[in-house]
Amino acid sequence: MNDRTTERPERMRRSAPGDRQEPDPPPLAIPENPMAERIVGAAFVAALLAGFGLLGVYLLGGQTQVEAILLTICLGGIGAGIIVWSQALLPNRIVSETRHPLRSEPDEEGGVLAAPAITRRTMLIRLMAAAFAGLGAALAIPVFSLGPAPGRDLFVTPWRSGLRLVDDQGAVVHRDQIPMGGLLTVFPDGSPGSADGQTLLINVGAGLLQVAPDRLSWAPEGFVAYSKVCTHAGCPVGLYRASLHSLICPCHQSTFDVLRGAVPTGGPAVRPLPQLPIKLQSDGTFVALGDFTEPVGPSFWNIHSGG
Amino acid sequence: MADDAGRLEPGGGEQRGGDVERSVLPPVRRPTELERLADWFDGRTGFGRYARMALRKVFPDHWTFLLGEVALFCFVILLATGVFMTFFYTPDSRPTTYHGPYAPLAGAQVSAAFESVMRLSFEVRAGLLMRQIHHWTALVFLGSIGVHLARVFFTGAFRRPRDINWLIGVTLLLLALAEGFTGYSLPDDLLSGTGLRIAYSAALSIPFIGPWLASLIFGGEFPTLELISRLFVFHVMLLPGLLIGAIGTHLLIVYVQTHTQYKSRATREDNVVGLPFWPGQVFRSVGLLFLTAAVIALIAGLIQINPVWLYGPFIPYAVSSPAQPDWYVGWLEGLLRLGLPFEPTILGVTIPSPFIPGIVIPGILFTILLLWPFIEARATGDHAEHHLLDWPWESPIRTATGAAGIALFLVITLAGGNDVIGVFLNVPVETLTAILRVLFVVLPVATWLLIYWLASSQRRRRAAGADTSHIRAGGVAIRRTATGGFEEIDAIEGDAD
Structure with a gap:
């Protein structure tokens, strides 16, 4: 069974290509x-x-x-x-040929390498391997030029206290644009279209929200703002079932309950969509009271460390 | 040039002398142009003796041995159409305004990459045809790799000495998956941008190294301006280079080891029975190349694929619904959709929800696939060389395991389209996901048991001698000798197929 005991009959010895004249095949019709x-x-x-x-x-x-x-x-x-x-x-014409053993013939020198002058100095071979490992480490360093250190990028968005809520064209959003049960994708003033600042402003009506008491004030007159970046794999949470007050991510069907602080009620997401603290001003426009208080988007290993 | 005797006339001064005597052209008839060209080349390189060695090599003949060839030919078509598209594509995420002939997007803010794909599709003559052939061929490429892999698996062709080529083959599958994913992300449209967003999140989910890894691959926090040009370098340079090298090695090893063959009255472990490479195999293979290209050209010209103008340009705050990737990525999407809402934090380390379905499970599946020849050899204690193929019922455990793998693949691929299937069957998608989560466990197990039972009873029946229909007839009339010559042997009656 083992290859080392495989017999190599003389007739199966492989000859180097071209070292003998090959007879032509018998004539064919x-x-x-x-x-x-x-x-x-x-x-x-x-x-x-x-x-x-x-x-x-x-x-x-x-x-x-x-x-x-x-x-x-x-x-x-x-x-x-x-x-x-x-x-x-x-x-x-179907032809049969002999299959030759794959392993090379042994010779006087021994194995395939057959160079005791090299293989005997095991210590030097190990040191040479270590030297190449050092070179490899040095050459791997340029890989780190390919991207910035993650730093605090994952923990922050462009939202700051006092920034007005604008739409994707940068126009200031007014409360009359969002009827009861309606919603709009909003951005911090100065960053329309921002990937991590994208936020859903939803008019659920006053008195229905069941969020924590300190967050109720973040949702003036039933206007509540949640990050639009899914906490599962980062897709925009683009579907809203107004009758159930459910936000649904079309990528993997994570479902979030808008009335209860956007906690996940279905699908693979675990963290609620972070709520943006906002204030309704007397002219009917909105301003943010600060950044999200937790990271938006998909989780990573040290997300709960506060950065 | 050829004289009346059929001999090639000495063409130049260097051929004067003994060289003419070495010409291998037939002495009695006028040589054809092809023969004269070969002789011209041989007279200057002496390559003929090596070429004859290779051209007379025998390859067993069976339709299932053509599946890998289809994959190879798809790669040839991908290279040809891909080179054409490279002349028109702009690997640039920077925004520009669309002014082309497609009215619905007139004046839209798009990336330069998206704009160049629109131009290729609507303004370059034959551009849309080339693009659709490229995309359709990619789908067939991955499919033929999958079917080829299944043939190699179920016939035990991966056993020693071909375990080394199995490793290269599974590597080729991974490279082809990466090539496909980077390729369909290049148009920078809304659908593929969503796929990249999910890929970023999966990389981000790896404990400890995730944030660094995602930043290094994507050049920062998603989305970045660098990404499209990076994908382009991967798609047109790094991955094709690796693919060409790995495919070349794959084929060289097939040549050196000779091909496996099915059991028949003529085949043994120590012979190879089949058609010589030239002309029989070459003609069939070249014919298959053109027929593959013909079928793909017809599909690609008549059936629209990846209409990026309908998806629109990538916008980070927009998403299309439903959203399905190309078929060969659907299983990864399906694993994420079946994922449980489970995100524990252990000693301050959070294991993000996508990590297990998106990274760990595909990693385990690919590790098992890659190491299968060694797992099987360890389990059976069979480390011997095998050149005769098994029939699937000859190894019930292997066959049952492969069938369970296919069942698992089907369940998670279906899960990748659960929203579409839910609408089609009028079932709430949550219910469908719950059913698929159960099937994810139950169907592979049930398939394993069923196939094991079927294969075992088949094996018992055959062992009892009730049925010998699997012994294929052989029809050998000629034996190729060790030095590349031929000798006649007694013919065995029957169709060698």
Whole structure:
């Protein structure tokens, strides 16, 4: 069973290629099949015509479907012609050859390396390996140029106290834009379209929210703002089922209860969507009272360390 | 050039003298152009003696041995169409305004990358055809790799000495997955941007190194301006370079080890029965290349794929619903959708919810796949060389395990489309996810037991001698000798197929 005991009979010894004259194969009868010859010829002619047809369509301005059909006929004609040729017009004689052992022949020197001048100095080999490990470590350092240290980027967003809530075009949002049960994606003034600042402003109506008492004041007159970045894998939480007050992430169906502080009620998300503290001003616009008090978006290993 | 005797005339001064005598052209008939070209080359390099060695090499003949070839030919098509697209693509995330002929996006803020894909699709002649052939071929590429892998697995072709080529093959699968994912992310459209967002979150979820790793791969916190140009370097340079090297090694090892063969009256462990490489195998393979390209051209020209103009450009605060990736990534998406809301914090270290389904489980599955030849050899104690293939029922445990793997793959791929299936079946997606979570465990186990029972009873039946239909007929008339020559042997009646 083991390879080391495999017998290597003399007759199975491999010879270097080309060191002997190889006898030619016995003469073969080339199959006669006029019908197959006509089919192969017709296939090649079809390919030729379709190829020039494709050129013509291209020169006339091109048309994707016609191009595809002509290309199919051209490629298919060549392919079918060659296949029919190989099946009907080649002798296709089944041949058997001996399978040779893969392992090299042993010689006087011993194993494959067979260089005691090198292999005997094991200490030096280990030191050389260590030297290359050092070189490898040094060369790995430029990898760290590929991106900034994570730092506090993951813990903060562009939201600051006093920043007005604007839409994706940078226009200031007014409470009249959001009817009862409606919602709008808002951003901090100066960062419209921000990936980690994207926030959903939802008008759930006064008196329905069941968030912690200290967070009730963050939702003036039933306008509540939650981060739009899913806490599972970071997709925008883009679906809102107003009848159930549920936010749903279309990527992996994490579901969040808007009335109860956006706690997850389904799907793979674990953390609630962070709530943004906001204030409704007398002119009907909104300002933030600060950044989110916890990181937005997907979790990472030290997310609860406070950065 | 050829004289009446059919011999090649000395073409130049260097051929004067004994060289003419060494010409291998047939002495009696007029050589064809192809033969003369080969002789011209041989007279200057002496390559003929090596080429003959290779051209006469015998390859067993069976349709299942063509599956890997289809993958190879898909790679050829991908290279050809990919080079064309590279001339038109701009790997740049910087914003620009779309002014092209597609009216619904007129004046939209898009990235330069998205704009260049729009231009390739709507303004470059044959550009859309090339793009769709490229994308469709990528889908077929991954599919043919998968089917080829299944053939190698279920026939035991991965056993020693081909365990080394199994390692390269699974590496090729990983490279092809990465190549596919980076490729369909390049248009910078809304669908692929969402996929990148999820990939970023999965990298971020790895304990201790996640934030660093995600920052190094993406060049900072997602989304970054660097990302598209990085994906481009991976997609058109690093990954294709690795693929070409690994495919070349894969094929070289097949050549050196010779191919496996099914059991028949003519085949033994110490012989190879089949068609010589030239002309039979070459003709079939080249024909298959063109037919593969023909079928893909037809599909790609008539069936739209990845219409990025319908998805729109990537916007970090927008998302499309439903959102499904290319089929070969669906299983990863499905694992995330089946993931449980479980995010423990142990000694201050949080294990994020996507980590287990998105990183750990795919890692375990790929490790088992990669090491399967060694796991099986350890379990069975069979470390011998095998050149004859098993039928699936000859190794019930292997076959049952492979079938369970396919069942698992199907469940998690379906889970990747749970929203679409939920709408189709009119079942709430939460209910469907709960069912799929159960199936994730139950279906592979049930499949394993069922296939094990089927294969075992089949094996018992065959061992009792009731059925010998699996012994294929052989039809050998010629034996190739160790030095590359041929000798005639008694023919065995029957169709060698």
